[in-house]
Amino acid sequence: MTQVRKLAYGEKSEPAYDVRLAMQEAARCLLCIDAPCSQDCPVGTNPSKFIRSIRFRNFKGAAKTIRENNILGASCGKICPQERLCEKGCSRCGIDKPIQIGRLQSFAMEQEKIFGMKVLEKAPSCGKKVACIGAGPSSLGAAAELAKRGVAVTIFDENKEPGGLLRYGITPSRLDDATIDQDIAAIKELGVTFEQNHKVSREEVAELAKKFDAVYVGVGLSTSKVLKFVKGWDKQGVDTALNFLKNARVKNGQIGDLGKVVIIGGGDVAMDCASTAKQLGAKSVNVVFIETMEEMPASKKELDYITELGVPVLPFFKPLEIKGESKVEAISFASMDDESQVTFKADTVIFAVGQAPTEGFADLKQDGNIFLGGDMVVSRGRTVVESVQSGKEAAFAIADFLKI
Amino acid sequence: MKKVDLSIDFLGVHCENPFFLSSSPVCHNYEMISKAFDAGWGGVFYKTVGVFIADECSPRFDTHRKEGTPFIGFKNMEQISEYSWQENAEIIKKLKKDYPTKVMGVSIMGSNEEEWALLAREMTKAGADILELNFSCPQMTSHAMGSDVGQNTELVEKYTRIVCENTHVPVIAKMTPNITHIEVPSIAAKKGGAAAVSAINTIKSICGIDVENMCGRPVVNGVSSISGYSGAAVKPIALRFIAQLKQHPELQGFPVSGIGGVETWQDAVEFLLLGAENIQVTTAVMQYGYRIVEDLKEGLAFFMEEHGYTSLRDFIGKAVPNIIPCENLDRSFQIVPKIDYDKCVGCGRCYTSCFDGSHQAIDWDADKHRPTITDRCVGCHLCLNVCPVKDCITPGEIKFKKGKEAHEVKIQHDFDYLP
Structure with a gap:
């Protein structure tokens, strides 16, 4: 009989390496020259260097290497799809399996915390000030990069706590608050100030552009898409992925009985919805998506994770109709080749079929001292690490614009 | 991290950090040493220069392995430089000119008084900052050289004196561990005028046997020889010899350059705590490359920052009094x-x-x-x-x-x- 893993909401999905395990893993590293792992990171992190530092017991140096390069180093260690980035190129794949780079990164970042390291210090002021809208990955990336150049950065964000998608769009089992807070603390060390609970409207962007030398808009794709061609999409019991995940996070999992859950979508967000629903005690959880297994966008790590939790997936099926009176009772699907149909009994249906720009910001264009970046224009909801890089690049453009 | 000062004046020579390549295969020509200097090493002990020119065997290395780990011990059959002393002098001159802030220690080995005197004069002329006398290579093809000399106190004292008479730079005698009391020849070197000793050179070994060839490894056409063992596995032995040197009443205040199995900054700290004022590395470099100096330096700096040390001398030798005879525990x-x-x-x-x-x-x-x-x-x-x-x-x-x-x-x- 297959054993299904039980995991409470918020319980860590992967145990952290202690120093012995980290040394064992680092000793597996081939310490390659021109290491392929160091060529595949969107934000240019150098795993070969920090793994070598771990191998030679320079744990603090490993943390320094990561933090200097990636302001969200602690978070990325836990949530990056390493198997299609740094680990993909790992030379060790030619022998057995790649080095667990993400877990080594998390080990290194744990040292930063243990030792109370302050890798980044506030730079002398350059006399400029920039507003960043949104406190998600790209905005944080931009803010940190600008602060390193002595810019006084203020982040405006609608949520209670900074982090954006990191905090509200990813399950706490994969990314806990303490890890996000560690990254945020590093940004605060640089002198960045946060104005939380401040939702910036489209109109306010222009005002900020007058008050600040430049404005960075990194509001991301905060609206979950709904497939309105599916009949019954507006019934009670239909939710969107981001809303579902955020609600669960804010209420620490106390969101009532989910009953039978069907999730539509095959990406990482859908996987997070599935694990969350399972952890919150749903009677059953099914994930259905239109892609084939080969094409499904979720990382293998996330798919394996929900499989371990006992969630079945059904590829190559499109949603037809959500049935029920006012409330969801069932949902029907047809195979993409229209050969067969299937109906699931359901109390909750969650659309995890991609995100749309934040309301009012869809048509915003880069103009004058207003700069755009992140998921909204560049990374398109792919990975956190790509958003950080996009924010960093926008910061370089802003720095050029401000001539600093 | 605040800028931590890793520099140290060793025998009156300013070293930007204590990490040196030891005289060995890792530093026998210009390209190697310039790459090592660029990587951040504070200095080198240039591979032993002699009048004798080595003729080497193949293969010449073997390793001692442990399950699932990179090798922990290394056996080496190489002797001294394969170039003439004149060629080596030219290389040393060029390195000294191109890297004036790095420390050029030069290891030398003669087989008689005339050779020692000649090498001392010529290497000093070439720009050596320190001369290291190789009394300890265990795989020489002549008994007039290497560890056979290092076990003979009269020869150690005599050759040290001759070198000191022919140079104005500090002289270090490199000692062999293939002896019961390393202090005895070290005292002889001190009497001869040496400013310090370095320890340990490699340990005579047979790393393993090729059971099909019924022969030690490495197999050189069906046979093998006893030769020097080094690497992480010898660190405990090196630390013991260094402690004994630092504790001997006749060697009080006599500096030591520590050698033996250093891979990490933590290993280096252990040598420093036992009184070494300089750290020499070869095997880890052969295994992992010059780049290990990055983590040696950074790790040491973090350690010092963490403990509030502003100079290496704040903690050098602090463990020496805490090694005591068994009967006093x-x-x-x-x-x-x-x-x-x-x-x-x-x-x-x-x-x-x-x-x-x-x-x-x-x-x-x-x-x-x-x-x-x-x-x-x-x-x-x-x-x-x-x-x-x-x-x-x-x-x-x-x-x-x-x-x-x-x-x-x-x-x-x-x-x-x-x-």
């Missing part, structure tokens, strides 16, 4: 280990080792797979050392022997200790 107590059952995976390694290797002081619950430490425990800590889980078995209650008064006892930190 406090034997009034037993530290009974404690087991953290939340961490225990029930492998029974502690039970097996305690029963078969110590005092049968662990009971084993076969149903629950759970060890319990009993009153028979003598506090040897074999269980703690074999336990595969970090922090599962740790030092626990301190029990004083009958009639002994309770007092404060310092506890050892775990090897993988982190605060």
